[in-house]
Amino acid sequence: MRELIVTGLSAKYGLAVALTDVSLAVRTGETVGLLGRNGAGKTTLLKSIINNPELSASGEVTVDGTSLRKVPTYRVARRGVAWVPDNRRIFTALSVEENLHIARSRRAAPDQLERVLASVPLVEKLLKRRGFELSGGEQQAVTIARALMSAPDFLLLDEPTEGLSPLIVEQLQESIARLPALFDLGILVTEQNFRFVTALADRVHILETGSAVWTGTPDELVARPDLINRHLSVGEK
Template sequence: MNELVVKSLSASYGLAVAFTDVSITVAKGETVGLLGRNGAGKTTLLKAIIHDPELTLRGEISVNNVSLGKFPAYKVARHGVAWVPDNRRIFTALSVAENLDLARSKTAPKDQLDRVLTNIPLVEKLMKRRGYELSGGEQQAVTIARALMSAPDYLLLDEPTEGLAPLIVEQLQAAIGALPAQFDVGILITEQNFSFVTGLADRVHILETGQMVWAGPPDELVSKPQLIDRHLSVGEK
């Protein structure tokens, strides 16, 4: 089965344990949300999946039945996993077009750029602009578009709404919501924005102090305010 599978995974930075015994799956074509307070281990889980060299890992990570073992990050990417970090990391001295071209995979369809621009419409009008000329929302859209240029099977989105205006968040939610159907991509998304995740996800997981404490459909989570208060300290927005 085509899935990204994390099984009994633990991660640490030296002696500092980030999370323990975490298991999660993401199938192609679905969106899985990862919620939790700051410091719960959400970002570290995404970094563990791409094998950030700063982390020490125990457990299993596989993509489409292929074990990633101790693959370096570039080999993880070649197996179809694309990461969109929370700090965007676009090349500010390059144009948007150049940023996208650098990320194009040799195995991507010839019309991948056209498909990306159609599905992330904000990006098309920015193609000639340099990275340093973009607003935060524009940079986020470009970062997602750049990740899609590798024609990934799985997209890891880390806090995509951080620092963005409400109107941009709404536009971003609509664009991300269409990606699984348009690109047959599985999405694992971490967020502090509760309504953003529950509005997108097919399933939601909650991390608390490095432990997976709840998993289920978003409607079930929304219907349990006591659970939300206990693990997230937020109400429905």
């Protein structure tokens, strides 16, 4: 088992504080959800973990006890932490196959592509299509498949359901649910979609204005409508 541990993480954009003293842990084989309203700091937390240069962060992030704090963003993937940003940045002029090929890392197994295609089934029939020809749901599936090509131990998924129809969200949920066991990886997923996160996660954290205000299991959260009302907007439930 490997462990990604975030301790006392705070972050600022210039002088604007966006995250204050957040701590959490993700182990391989499990999924941890981060819920919160728009602007709660979910994306900032993921960006801080990968040392995104847009912000200045303090606190500690370790993988199996080794700090990531001084690792440049482009090298974090080599430490086994893959970021899937919320805007699905695939290379639109390239085919899906090329997008996957580019992301392959030295960590990848010889049969990584076959394993990835087996785990995100939608992607196999898209291999020859170009990025700009894909729907939002197809792009999201390709973005996740691309991250898996680097054979990560941890996948940071930023609002994967954003802008997707309920049917596509359901398919995405089925694919993501299989990943921790198939690849022995840990997932940290941010969402506004309460149902999606409570269906997938082993533990949930709620962020509010940059601070973690509640942590518990999905069952505990479902039993607390007061928390849901206080910290999540109507559309998020």
